[in-house]
Amino acid sequence: MTDSRRAFLAKAAKITAVAATAAVLPTALAGPASASAHSYYFFCTKCFGMTVGVITPPGGLNICPAGGNHTQAGYNFILPYNVSETANAQANWRLCQKCFSLFWRGYPTDGVCATGGGHDSGPDGDQQSFFHNFVLNHDVPPGPKSQDAWRFCVKCYGLFFFGYSTNGRCPAGNEHKEAGFNFVLDHL
Ligand SMILES: [Zn+2]
Ligand SMILES: [Zn+2]
Ligand SMILES: [Zn+2]
Numbered sequence: 001m002t003d004s005r006r007a008f009l010a011k012a013a014k015i016t017a018v019a020a021t022a023a024v025l026p027t028a029l030a031g032p033a034s035a036s037a038h039s040y041y042f043f044c045t046k047c048f049g050m051t052v053g054v055i056t057p058p059g060g061l062n063i064c065p066a067g068g069n070h071t072q073a074g075y076n077f078i079l080p081y082n083v084s085e086t087a088n089a090q091a092n093w094r095l096c097q098k099c100f101s102l103f104w105r106g107y108p109t110d111g112v113c114a115t116g117g118g119h120d121s122g123p124d125g126d127q128q129s130f131f132h133n134f135v136l137n138h139d140v141p142p143g144p145k146s147q148d149a150w151r152f153c154v155k156c157y158g159l160f161f162f163g164y165s166t167n168g169r170c171p172a173g174n175e176h177k178e179a180g181f182n183f184v185l186d187h188l
Contacts, residue, residue: 037080038132039188041102042072047114048160048168048176050077050102050150050185052095062100065114065156065171070100075147075187081132090181093134093159094121099171102134102159104152111157112172119157138181150183151176159183 042053046066053072064070079102085091092106096119103111103119110118122131136159142148149163155172167175 036083037078037186038134039076039078041077041079043074043077043161044070044101044168045073046071046169047101047171048164050159050161052100061098061115063098063114064169065099066169077147078186078188079132079134079136080186081134083135085135088140089135089137090183091133091135093136094119095131095134096120097122097131103157104159105157107157111153112155112170114171136183136185138183140184142184145188146184146186148182148184150185151178152180152183153177154179 040053041050043049044051044064046068047064047070049065049070051064051070051072053076062069079093080089083089090104092104093102094105095101096103096113098115098120099113101114101119103121105119105121110120113119136150137146147163149161150159151162152158153160153170153172153176155177156170158171158176160168160176160178162176162178167178170176
C-alpha cells in the first residue's frame with residue numbers, strides 16, 4: 001500500500017461520522033442570502049470531485065462519472081459565497097444540479113457533466129438553494145483547518161483533488177487534468 005493510499009484511507013475512516021450526519025440534513029436546507037458560507041461539501045473517493053453532501057438538491061441526480069452516485073469521505077468543506085473576488089479568491093464556482101459536483105461557470109460553455117451535456121447550475125440569483133456563487137481561496141498557505149491541492153479540470157471544468165498519484169475519473173474521459181490556481185479550501 002502506498003503512503004498516499006494509506007493516508008487517504010485513514011482520513012476517510014476518521015470523517016465517516018461527519019459524512020453520515022450531513023446525509024440526513026433536510027433537502028430544503030439553505031442559508032439566507034446574507035450568509036457567507038455553506039458547509040455541506042465533500043471529496044468523492046471515486047471521481048475525486050468536490051460534491052455536495054446532501055440527498056437531493058432541486059432537480060438533482062447525484063451521478064458520479066465513475067459510475068453510480070458519488071461516494072463521499074474525508075473533510076467536511078466550508079465554501080464561501082457572495083463575497084468579493086480578490087487576487088487570491090476566484091468567483092463563479094457553482095454546484096451542478098445534475099451531477100452534484102462543483103464546476104467553474106466562467107466560460108461561455110459549461111464543461112462536461114457525468115449526466116451528459118454540460119454542467120447546469122440552475123437559475124441565476126437563486127439564493128434559497130444550493131446554487132450560490134461560490135468564491136474559492138487560492139494560492140494562500142493552508143492552515144490546520146484548510147486543505148490545498150484542489151484544482152480546476154480543463155476537460156470537464158470541475159474542481160478536483162490533485163493530492164494523489166492518480167487524478168480520479170473525469171466525465172470527459174480518463175482522469176481529470178489540472179490547470180490554473182491551487183485552491184485552498186476551509187473545512188470543519
Ligand atoms: Zn464522484
Ligand atoms: Zn454536472
Ligand atoms: Zn475533469
